[in-house]
Amino acid sequence: MNVLCVLFGWSIGVCYGFVLLSSASEQAVEIFESGRAYSYEYRSIVSLNEENRSGKVQAENPGGFSVEGDVTVQVVAEIEGGGRCLKIEFLSPKLRVPSKDRLVFQPSRLDATKNSPFFALWESGKVSGIFLEESEEVSMKNLKKGIASLLQFQLVNGKLETEETDSSGKCSTVYISTTDFPSNLTKTKSNCISPDLDKQEIPQNPSLSVEILSKRTTNYQFQQNPDRISSIHSREIHSAFLSAREEMGNRLETEETLILRRFGNVDIENSQKKAGKADEFVENFGREKGLTYARESLLTEIERNADGDVGKSFGKTVEFHRDSLKVAEVATTKQSRAFLEVLKAARKAEKRELLDVLKAKKNKEILPQLYDVLGHVGTQEAHQAVTKRLHFEKHDLTDLSERYLWALAFSPRPRPEVIKDLLDKFSKLNDIPEKVQETLVLAVASMARKLHHVHQGTFEAVQETILNNLDYAKGDGKLKYLRALRNLKAPNTLPVLFKYISSGTALEGALSWRAVEAMVKDNRRLNTTDVLSEAEKTLFQLNRRHDSSARTIAADILIEESRRSGKLSGKLLDFLVLPDPNYEVKRYVRQRIEMAAERDGEFGKSAEKRWKGERLLNNYSGASPRGLSVSLARKFLEHPSWNGSLVAVQEMKSGVVKRGKIDVVMEKNGLEDELFSLGIFSNGLHSFMSGDEEEAEEEGTSAATAGIELAVLGAQIRPFVFFEGQGELMGHVWSGTASELTPAFQVITLLQDQSEYVRLGSGLIGKIDIKGAASLDLSGQIEISLWNRNARSLVRKSAGIVVIGSTGIDSSFVKSSIEFVSSIEPILNLQTDIDFSSNLQLCMRLTQPETVLRHTVRKIEAIPENKKETRTSKNRKMSVPGKSYNFNKKNNEMCKALFG
Structure with missing residues (x-):
């Protein structure tokens, strides 16, 4: 006979669970009373589909499956202390899978797997334990835990908030009923956690994050005379999607139902009896039936080999994707996808296998890409394999050393032991090349920053190393440590930076100002009185003469504070009115105020009002200030999730870009997230220009230098210097070595890396996995003609971006999943043309060529037992139009003069 066991208990006068409930009228209610057997029809439906945040009805049929059968329940023993033991049997479980537009029965492992009665113990309305036959498969045990979890509830009058553990994990649970005897009871579970299951996620840029939203609700219907549960209906929705594009994601839905079909009396005289311990009762039952039972909790378990086949080894995976990893495929989605596959294999590989791949001569051409992979693996074992082959002090390994250190800097999950080893090498190896030394200190600063909440000791060790070396360094040797403080973003280093x-x-x-600016962007609360006071001293040169780049950064901080307060600072207004020998700084400040006004309506109204009230600004001369400096923001993405802007800044000196940058910034509800920043700098090039009035010379700006700076996902890397000194510059001019498009920086990095298991109420376990990667290339060229007195430069930033997201269930009797793959290859060109033959003409053009966004969705249902598999797929392409971004009126006029 099919039977169910449950313990009951009272708490503070309220009876919970399948127990006597005292109503206002003192009428006793007993559910699942002794001497009766209840038979229910059971169904669990799993649906897998694309995430649908728009609310539009989706026409296609979702992937998924259902499990169906009968469940019988009966009280078989009363346990000492007032509890009860019930026995449940799950009869004739069957599997249905999709076929055309409906679900049909298919033979599966469920048909033949061992399936014995099981017991559930109740105490105070909660299932305190469940007895399962030891030799049953994990998949069957999990289904039974799901059924027992459905029957765990508390009868209440009104509302009860509590915490429960069941097949969904440890959850915050709310019960709501509106009647004395709840003919309708609703249970809602939230914040379900499973600390025992693996979970990994990137704790960095908000716009690149993955959101996982879950909703779990169960409704209970009751009948009276006699009192019984007539139906249980449970529904769950688990959505996983990209924060930046909510339509890129998957949804897992489950519906469970228990519907009462019949009940009746049953002769249980021989089996129902008093028992001091439930364990003894179950043991006796098992001995009679030749079964062995073990007590377990309601928490479900991951099945062994639930991840399916192990896949190729690291070596074979590298071999398969070798061509895709080569330099010829840089900035393509092909390379990004290969990177994700190789990374997955590398995380499972042992140190010996990693070393063998690095040693192989056939992999020599792709070593930079392999170091990208191993830097993102980030384990101590991978680091040991790398350092066996890569010696930072060897000059012929400089490029590979930097490539690995960049990967560590960009990696979302740095390891404290890896940082410690890098610090040891930095301290003990005296002959590390200067480039590698700077890249190493910048990398450990970026890595420590990501660990500062969880490994404070590591963070403090890195900070101490940087500050000590900064104190002892001489001359330009201090610069790398100041850049490292920009990556570390430690608020307690502000006094050092102010010094x-x-x-x-x-x-x-x-x-130092760049380090302060990075801290303030990261934490607006650091924009304190001390920071603002120091910014005023720098911009207005109250304590000394400052470099124009320092002044413009200080101006940015002051303008941002004005924007946040909603009022244009009177001091900034005075600065625009009063004379200053460096008119480009004034031009820059005005441009930045105008940009802030465009982006913030309230601040714009305040600024316009004050502007119009200042007669020295509100005139023709004030409306057309001297100078070529530019500051603007242009939208490249408008989306309900996040908006994207290109923020371009050009600080000019004598017609030449002294400091310029283009930031890729994502925005949502006032939050700004800077993903990439490309900077250009130069000094001492004004001697090539003619006729223009010289600005006041600044300290340290006479030597001819030029280069680029790059920050990726918040990590600043060392600057790339094109030339230093007049002689090296003239060598490039006469030889034309920079006239071809030349790579300056290439790397493959992770964008998303979210993976976690989700326990479902039905007893199944879902897995969500979303990974994204970008293959980046930064290239440039410059041509200077002294004969024609003109110059042309091009900086090209290109990427191949791929995001792969899968959601699925992998059990011994069925495998079901949905996967999306999104890919795009965007390019951004910044071209500058200068004619200094007579009147200076400078034309800047920022363009984004047309590209295509591709999105593919695949659904797979497979039955391992009979090797039956069904696949469906859908492909979409969306053209992203090319754009040419408008700078300003003056730039347009000069472009027209140059090109007609």
Whole structure:
């Protein structure tokens, strides 16, 4: 006979679970009373589909399956202390899978797997344990835990908030009923956690994050005379999608139902009896039936080999994707996808296998890409394999050393032991090349920053190393440590940075301000009185003469504070009115105020009002200030989730870009997230220009230098210097070595890396996995003609971006999944043309060529037992039109003069 066991208990006068409930009228209610057997029809439906945040009805049939059968329940023993033991049997479980537009029965492992009665113990309305036959498969045990979890509830009058553990994990649970005897009871579970299951996610850029939303609701219907459960209906929805594009994601839905079909009396005289311990009762039952039972909790278990086949080894995976990893495929989606596959294999590989791949001569051409992979693996074992082959002090390994350190800097999950090893090498190896040394200190600063909440000791060790070396360094040796403080973003280093701002060299002051700016962007609460006071001293040169780059960064901080307060600072207004020998700084400040006004309506109204009230600004001369400096923001993405902007800044000196940058910024509800920043800098090039009035010379700006700076996902890397000194510059001019498009920086990095298991109320376990990667290339070229007195430069930033997201269930009797793959290859060109043959003409053009966004969705249902598999797929393509971004009226006029 099919039977169910449950313990009951009272708490503070309220009876919970299948127990006597005292209503206002003192009428006793007993559910699942002794001497009766209840038979229910059971169905569990799993649906897998694309995420649908728009609310539109989707026409296609979802993937998924259902499990169906009968469940019988009966009280078989009363346990000492007032509890009860019930026995449940799950009869004739069957599997249905999709076929055309409906679900049909298919033979599966469920048909033949061992399936014995099981017992559930109740105490105070909760299932305190469940007895399952030891030799049953994990998949069958999990289904039974799901059935027992459905029967766990508390009868209440009104509302009860509590915490329960069942097949969904440990959850915050709310019960709501509106009647004395709840003919309708609703249970809602939220914040379900499973600390025992693997979970990994990137704790960095918000716009790149993955959101996982879950909703779990169960409704209970009761009948009276006699009192019984007539139906249970449970529904869950688990959505996983990209924060930046909510339509890129998957949805897992489940519906469980238990519907009462019949009940009746049953002779249980021989089996129902008093028992001091439930364990003894179950043991006796098992001995009679030749079964062995073990007590377990309601928490479900991951099946062994639930991830399906192990896949190819690391070596074979590298071999398969070798061509895709080569330099020829840089900035393509093909390379990004290959990177994700190789990374997956590398995380499972042992140190010996990793070393063998690095040693193989056939992999020599793709070593930079392999170091990208191993830097993102980030384990101690992978790091040991790399350092067996890669010696930072060897000059011929400089490029590979930097490539690996960049990967570590960009990796979302740095390991404390790896940081410790890098610090040891930095301290003990005296002959590390300067480039590698700077990249190493920048990398450990970026890595420590990501760990500062969980490994404070590691963070403090890195900070101490940077500050100590900064104190002892001489001359330009200090610069790399100031850049490292920009990556570390430690608020308690502000006094040190202020010291270099007030008394350091011009370049030290500018780099210190960049570190302060990075901190303020990361934490707006750091925009304190001290920071603002120091910014005023720098912009208005109250304590000393400052480099123009330091002044413009200080202006940015002051303008941002004005924007946040909603009022244009009177001091900034005075600065625009009063004379200043460096008119490009004034031009820059005005441009930044106008940009802030465009992006913030309230601030714009305030600024316009004050602007119009200032007669020295509100005139023709004030409306057309002298200078070529530019500051603007242009939308490249408008979306309900996040908007994207290109923020372009050009600080000019004598017609040449002294400091310029283009930031890729994502925005949502006032939150800004900077993903990439490309900077250009130069000094001492004004001697090539003719006729223009010279600005006041600044300290340290006479030597001819030029280069680029790059920050990726918040991590600043060392600057790339094109030339240093007039002689090296003239060598490039006469030889034309920079006239071809030349790569300056290439890397493959992770964008998303979210993976977690989700326990479902039905007893099944879902897995969500979303990974994204970008293959990046930064290239440039410059042509200078002294004969024609003109110059042309091009900076190209290109990427191949791929995001792969899968949601599925992998059990011994069925495998079902849905996967999306999104890919795009965007390009951004910044072209500058200068004619200094007579009147200076400077034309800047920022363009984004047309590209295509591809999105593929695949659904797979497979039955391992009979090797039956069904696949469906859908492909979409969306053209992203090309754009040419408008700078300003003056730039347009000069472009027209140059090109007609």
